[in-house]
Amino acid sequence: MTNTGSNTTVSPGGLPSRRNTEMAMLIFAVLIPVFAYANVGLAKDGALPAGMLGYGLGLGLLAGVAHIVVRRWAPYADPLMLPIATLLNGLGLVLIWRLDQEPSITTDQTGGAAAPSQLMWSTLAVALFAGVLVFLKDHRVLQRYTYISMATALILLALPIFFPAKNGAKIWITIPGVGSLQPGEFAKIILAVFFAGYLMVKRDALALASRRFMGLYLPRGRDLGPIIAIWALSLMILVFETDLGTSLLFFGLFVVMLYVATERTSWIVFGLTLSVVGAVAVASFEPHVQSRVQDWLDPMQAFKDGSEQPAQALWAFGSGGVLGSGLGQGFSRLIGFAAKSDYIFGTVGEELGLTGTMAILLMYGLLIERGIRTSLAARDPFGKLLSVGLSSALGLQVFIVAGGVMGLIPLTGMTLPFMAQGGSSVVANWALVAILLKISDTARRPAPAPAPSPDAEMTQVVRP
Amino acid sequence: MNKPLRRIAMFCGLLVLALLVRDNWIQLVQADELKTDPKNRRVAIERYSQPRGNIIVDGKSITGSTDTKSGDFRYKRTYKNGPMWSPVTGYASQAFGANQLEALNDGILTGDDDRLFFNRTIDMLTGKPQKGGNVVTTLNAKAQKAAFDGLGDKKGAVAAINPKTGAILALASTPSYDPSSFAGNGDSDTAQWSKLQKQENEDEPMLNRALRQTYPPGSTYKVVTAAAGLESGEYDLDKATDTPDPYKLPDSQTKLGNEGSPPCKNATVRTALQYSCNTVFAKMSNELGNEEMIDMSEKFGFNDKELDTPVRAAESVYPEDNKPQNAMAGIGQASNRATPLQMAMVSSAVANNGSLMKPYMVDQLVAPNLNVVEQHKPTEMSKPVSSENAQKLQQGMETVVEKGTGTSAQIPGVTVGGKTGTAQRGVDNSENPYAWFISYAKGEDGSADVAVAVVIEGSDALRSDIAGGKLAAPVAKGVMKAVLEGER
Numbered sequence: 001m002t003n004t005g006s007n008t009t010v011s012p013g014g015l016p017s018r019r020n021t022e023m024a025m026l027i028f029a030v031l032i033p034v035f036a037y038a039n040v041g042l043a044k045d046g047a048l049p050a051g052m053l054g055y056g057l058g059l060g061l062l063a064g065v066a067h068i069v070v071r072r073w074a075p076y077a078d079p080l081m082l083p084i085a086t087l088l089n090g091l092g093l094v095l096i097w098r099l100d101q102e103p104s105i106t107t108d109q110t111g112g113a114a115a116p117s118q119l120m121w122s123t124l125a126v127a128l129f130a131g132v133l134v135f136l137k138d139h140r141v142l143q144r145y146t147y148i149s150m151a152t153a154l155i156l157l158a159l160p161i162f163f164p165a166k167n168g169a170k171i172w173i174t175i176p177g178v179g180s181l182q183p184g185e186f187a188k189i190i191l192a193v194f195f196a197g198y199l200m201v202k203r204d205a206l207a208l209a210s211r212r213f214m215g216l217y218l219p220r221g222r223d224l225g226p227i228i229a230i231w232a233l234s235l236m237i238l239v240f241e242t243d244l245g246t247s248l249l250f251f252g253l254f255v256v257m258l259y260v261a262t263e264r265t266s267w268i269v270f271g272l273t274l275s276v277v278g279a280v281a282v283a284s285f286e287p288h289v290q291s292r293v294q295d296w297l298d299p300m301q302a303f304k305d306g307s308e309q310p311a312q313a314l315w316a317f318g319s320g321g322v323l324g325s326g327l328g329q330g331f332s333r334l335i336g337f338a339a340k341s342d343y344i345f346g347t348v349g350e351e352l353g354l355t356g357t358m359a360i361l362l363m364y365g366l367l368i369e370r371g372i373r374t375s376l377a378a379r380d381p382f383g384k385l386l387s388v389g390l391s392s393a394l395g396l397q398v399f400i401v402a403g404g405v406m407g408l409i410p411l412t413g414m415t416l417p418f419m420a421q422g423g424s425s426v427v428a429n430w431a432l433v434a435i436l437l438k439i440s441d442t443a444r445r446p447a448p449a450p451a452p453s454p455d456a457e458m459t460q461v462v463r464p
Numbered sequence: 465m466n467k468p469l470r471r472i473a474m475f476c477g478l479l480v481l482a483l484l485v486r487d488n489w490i491q492l493v494q495a496d497e498l499k500t501d502p503k504n505r506r507v508a509i510e511r512y513s514q515p516r517g518n519i520i521v522d523g524k525s526i527t528g529s530t531d532t533k534s535g536d537f538r539y540k541r542t543y544k545n546g547p548m549w550s551p552v553t554g555y556a557s558q559a560f561g562a563n564q565l566e567a568l569n570d571g572i573l574t575g576d577d578d579r580l581f582f583n584r585t586i587d588m589l590t591g592k593p594q595k596g597g598n599v600v601t602t603l604n605a606k607a608q609k610a611a612f613d614g615l616g617d618k619k620g621a622v623a624a625i626n627p628k629t630g631a632i633l634a635l636a637s638t639p640s641y642d643p644s645s646f647a648g649n650g651d652s653d654t655a656q657w658s659k660l661q662k663q664e665n666e667d668e669p670m671l672n673r674a675l676r677q678t679y680p681p682g683s684t685y686k687v688v689t690a691a692a693g694l695e696s697g698e699y700d701l702d703k704a705t706d707t708p709d710p711y712k713l714p715d716s717q718t719k720l721g722n723e724g725s726p727p728c729k730n731a732t733v734r735t736a737l738q739y740s741c742n743t744v745f746a747k748m749s750n751e752l753g754n755e756e757m758i759d760m761s762e763k764f765g766f767n768d769k770e771l772d773t774p775v776r777a778a779e780s781v782y783p784e785d786n787k788p789q790n791a792m793a794g795i796g797q798a799s800n801r802a803t804p805l806q807m808a809m810v811s812s813a814v815a816n817n818g819s820l821m822k823p824y825m826v827d828q829l830v831a832p833n834l835n836v837v838e839q840h841k842p843t844e845m846s847k848p849v850s851s852e853n854a855q856k857l858q859q860g861m862e863t864v865v866e867k868g869t870g871t872s873a874q875i876p877g878v879t880v881g882g883k884t885g886t887a888q889r890g891v892d893n894s895e896n897p898y899a900w901f902i903s904y905a906k907g908e909d910g911s912a913d914v915a916v917a918v919v920i921e922g923s924d925a926l927r928s929d930i931a932g933g934k935l936a937a938p939v940a941k942g943v944m945k946a947v948l949e950g951e952r
Contacts, residue, residue: 256475260468303503311503317490318498319506331506354491358484365480372473376466384465388472395476399483408486 018079019071025083026067030060033090036327040098043328055097058119059090062126069130074441078374081440084367085418085433088360089122089426092419094327095347099340102333114340114421121423125430132434139439143382146197153190156183157233161240171243171413184246185415185428188253188397189435192389195254199261200381207262230254231274235282242288245400245412249393251275256392257385260375289410296410309335309343313405317349317357324353340421342413345405361402364417368395371436377443387439390432505536512537512558517573517596517832519553519565522605525598527553537649541566546642548612551621551635551672552603552825554775555643559653564672564775565599565826572597572829572837579829579837595832602631602827602840607914610946611636614939620899620920621673623805624943627812627904627912629842630821632773634916634943635805637673675777678801679919682887683932684900685796686745687810690733690860692760693748694853701856702732711743714750714787737860738868740884742795749794750787757790758782761800763848764820765809773805773823780806796887807902808917813846814861815881815904815912818854820845861903870901873937875945879906882940884932896921901936905944907951914947916940 034056041049049055063086070077097115100106106113136142142149159173160183172180199206234251237243255271283289295302295310303311312335320330330350335343349357371391378384397417404411415425490498500507516539518525526549528542541556543549554564562570571577575584575596587594604624611622615638624634645656660670671677693699709729710721722728726739736744749757761767761782771777780802785793792798802810805823813820822845829838849857861881864870870882882903889895899920907913918936 256472260465260472263465263468300501300503314490315498315501315504315506317487318495318501319504320491321495321499322492331509334505349487349491354487354495357487357491361480361483361487365477368476368480369473372469372476376469376473381465384469388469392472392476395479399479402483403486406483406486406490408482 017075019067019075022070022079022082023067025079026063026086029083029087029090030056030063032087033059033094036091036094037097039326040094040101040328043326044098044101055093055119058123059086059093062086062123066126066129069133070437073133074437076444076446077437077441078370078444080370081367081433081437084363084370085430088363088367088418089125089430091360092344092416092421093118093122095344095351095419096340096421098328098351099333099344099347101328105333105336105339110337117423118421118426121426122430124423125427128427129430129434132431133438136435136438139383139386139435139442140380142193142386142435143197143200146194146201149190149194149197153187153194154233156187156190157237157246159183165242171241171246182415182422182424184243184249185422185424186431187246188249188393189390189428189432191250192253192257192386192393195257196382196385196389199257199385203261203381206258206267207264228274231278234275235278239282239286242286243413244289244292244410245397245404245414248275248400248412249396249414251278252396253389253393257389260388261381261385292410292412296407299407309337310407310411312336313343313346313349314407316346317406320350320353320357322354324349324351324356327351338413341415342401342411342420343405344420345402345416348419349406360419361398364394364398364402367433368392368398370440374436374440374443378439379443383439383442387436390436394429394432508558509536511574512539514575514593514595515539516541516556517575517598519549519573520598520600520830521549521552521603521608524605532648535649541644541647543642543644543647546644547640548608548636550640550643550670551637551674552601552608553643554672555647557643557647557649557653557657559649560646560657565601568774569599569826569829572599575832577837580831583831583833597832597837598830599826600828600830602626602629602633602825603635604633604947604950606946606950607634607943608636610634610942611918611939612638612640614918614942615920618920618935619667619673620918620936620939621677621804622916622918622939622943623674623803623808624914624916624947625805625808625812625821625823627816627821627915630812630823630845631827631842632805632823632825633914633947635672635674635825637671639667639669641669672775673919674804675773675775676803678778678780678803678806679898679900680798680887680889681796681800681802681807682885682898682900683740683742683796684807684810684883684885684902684917685794685800685802686737686740686885687814687857687861687883687902688761688764689745689749689752689757689794690737691764691814691849691853691857692752692756693733694856695760695849696752696756698751699733699748701734701860704730704732705736705744705748706730707736707741707744707747709741709743711747713746713791716788718788720746720792733856734860734863737883738863740864740869745794746791750791752794754784754787754790757794758784760848763846764813765806765845766800766802771805771823773825775825777805778803796885804917804919806917807900807919808915811861811881811883811902811904811917812912812915813848814854814857815906815915816854817851818849819847819851858904865903869933870903870937872933873901873903873941873944875905875941875948878944878948879910880904880941880944882937884937886932899932899935901932901940903937903940903944905948907948913951914944916943918943 096118100113100115160171163173174180234247237247258267295307299310316332332347332350335346368391375384375387401414401416403409415422417429515529519527526544529539530542532540537558554566556562556566573596575594611634622636641660646653662668710719712719722742728741728743766780766782769779782800789798793800822843824840827840828836831837858881865873865880865882869884873882885900887898902917904912904915918939920935
């Protein structure tokens with residue numbers, strides 16, 4: 001392996017830590033949501049909202065604490081991720097607060113105002129973020145917990161089966177007094193840890209022991225075991241929890257990591273084949289999935305048939321146009337149920353317009369690509385696999401939910417990372433970013449020499 | 465491991481790119497379509513977010529808007545004296561859409577019309593809410609009131625026209641409805657609406673009888689037959705018509721007589737109009753033939769599917785038919801049908817010396833800043849009879865009012881011409897007949913100021929041919945008086 005070309009983040013002389021850059025960007029990342037907050041208040045009531053100072057200070061405090069923690073415990077970490085996460089989280093809070101102003105979707109049945117609890121969860125998330133940075137000295141520690149991770153992930157994924165379905169999908173566990181959790185959000189990270197650990201050990205076997213057939217490298221039967229197992233797991237999630245998105249996310253995550261670990265295109269072919277077969281098979285007998293596909297194919301007909309949301313979301317986007325209606329001046333409340341969570345992107349579309357929506361999408365893109373860049377820069381295979389896994393999980397999730405809301409793909413219930421209402425999502429995604437930052441810190445740190453661990457690049461085999 | 469990593473980076477980039485492309489597709493390419501989709505509630509929210517422009521009669525608005533202060537739809541339509549004006553305005557309801565003038569001029573009333581683009585832009589730049597323009601009608605409030613009050617609780621309709629311009633002065637229909645009652649979108653609006661529907665209400669209050677309902681015209685049609693007769697040159701006002709009484713219908717054994725025993729045998733056209741002789745006009749229609757009768761009817765506006773005032777009137781028909789039916793059509797008792805507006809047009813063409821002006825009821829469309837966006841110019845629709853023959857017809861119709869069946873329409877000091885009619889209904893006249901009266905009144909300068917047609921669904925007591933004179937003529941008289949008084 002050589003780090004040539006654009007991959008300059010690990011030049012031997014070391015880099016400036018870029019912490020000041022991060023701080024400068026963080027100031028913007030706090031100011032922009034504060035302006036947005038003021039904007040909503042002015043549009044709605046013609047006055048600056050009363051909670052503006054508190055909100056601004058709160059967000060600033062969270063960002064400041066996060067920044068100080070990064071400065072102290074991950075000084076060489078990527079400077080872009082924290083500002084992007086802060087900005088997305090801040091804008092998400094504003095949008096949720098803005099939707100809280102709509103009485104029709106802020107009823108007692110829907111839990112009343114959601115912004116205060118979202119702020120509380122964000123605080124908790126930043127605390128966990130700091131915790132990860134402080135206590136996870138080295139991401140490679142996680143490698144030790146490969147199989148524990150697997151077990152934990154399986155338990156987390158299986159748990160919702162025992163809880164009642166909400167709105168057609170069993171993805172919540174309800175703890176009386178605390179509220180609902182979406183374990184899938186945490187399972188995303190834990191599964192990435194498991195895959196990274198597992199594949200790091202097995203990658204040679206998976207990559208080398210294969211037969212060539214029609215230009216593809218067919219893996220041995222016993223190596224197929226894990227991929228079949230994960231495939232079956234995804235299908236089970238789909239069948240028992242009727243959660244198309246999570247199923248797609250986990251399977252996609254696994255295929256991506258498998259491909260990176262083995263460098264074998266055949267795994268992608270296998271992965272795609274299996275997911276198509278699985279999706280078609282399940283769709284053929286699962287009415288929930290079928291109706292989602294129908295709604296996607298013809299949202300206007302679905303609207304007439306009573307499934308209003310896909311069409312309502314499209315109308316929100318269309319009505320926003322290029323510049324948007326302005327914060328607080330749209331009618332995305334018409335989306336109704338889940339306007340603050342799964343469908344929050346509709347509000348972005350209507351009130352911020354094409355311009356704002358593209359900016360948000362590009363920020364996600366930037367966050368994802370910074371994650372993959374971290375992976376490129378990482379010097380240990382576990383770190384590489386873990387960071388690419390986490391980044392692509394984020395990428396897939398954004399694609400699945402934003403694509404679903406925009407009608408690009410059938411809609412599946414999922415939260416838009418950082419923006420959507422939902423405590424589990426915010427906490428999990430901040431933890432995800434913390435791990436990425438930690439890996440990035442290790443990668444960019446001007447270390448004297450690479451760790452003496454089995455170095456991936458040394459064992460890499462030239463293609464036969 | 466870096467090569468697959470770069471590919472994954474590209475893959476994730478492609479995912480984001482796909483989202484960006486899709487976003488551009490729905491927010492740029494399809495944006496207008498989605499934004500203006502009628503099912504998109506924003507369209508309706510926007511539509512009702514500001515007061516609607518008004519419909520104006522005699523310089524005063526007969527409509528209004530009220531701030532409901534609740535729900536998505538802020539302003540709802542109100543109507544002043546809704547039942548009286550509903551045949552003119554139509555309705556504009558949040559729940560049930562709009563019709564007639566409200567629908568046809570929606571762009572002006574909401575301010576969305578392309579011609580108001582400049583106003584909108586100025587409003588947008590100066591931060592003012594969009595405003596709607598007004599629709600100025602030709603109607604005459606006094607005439608409308610006379611028509612509506614004259615009809616009272618009877619079932620019927622009145623149409624009055626200014627013969628010189630075609631301007632519609634009155635358009636009443638009873639029983640009527642109040643469009644205010646269902647202008648909103650609440651439960652009570654729905655209840656009111658369904659109460660007015662045909663299924664629930666056999667009186668059909670929402671039917672605009674003056675424009676949208678056709679009736680057999682009965683004896684009033686004899687004016688058209690007389691016009692065709694005079695135009696053919698075969699007949700003259702005071703020339704005997706060589707008509708037997710009773711008259712045997714062609715190709716038939718049926719003998720057609722007259723009501724009572726009027727001097728219809730061999731009567732002149734004038735006398736035949738005066739006593740409303742069935743025999744004379746049936747024979748005349750037969751001798752002129754179906755083709756000529758159709759021709760004359762069409763000149764008066766029959767068989768026109770697109771008579772727009774701008775509210776489209778139902779098509780009045782004079783069809784192709786066999787000889788006996790054509791003869792009966794000459795006295796308005798066969799398959800020919802006319803709207804009250806159509807019969808007012810007949811009267812108006814006669815009164816305007818043979819020139820039929822295109823009827824219209826919107827004089828001006830006015831922008832919110834009171835600039836005139838559109839001004840109607842009176843146009844001649846056709847010239848069914850020469851002015852000479854028209855004057856002869858006037859003499860005949862004036863004789864009817866002076867000493868014939870229409871004496872109850874006399875107005876002291878005013879020249880009034882008219883024609884009664886009683887269209888029989890059902891087998892052997894078993895149902896209540898339609899009482900008709902068409903007339904015109906001349907102003908001080910000797911030219912006609914108003915032409916009226918009245919139709920009333922008669923009562924049991926009045927089956928004879930005098931029903932038109934008894935029931936309908938007084939209503940027409942009231943309308944004519946109201947117009948003439950307004951002129952002075």
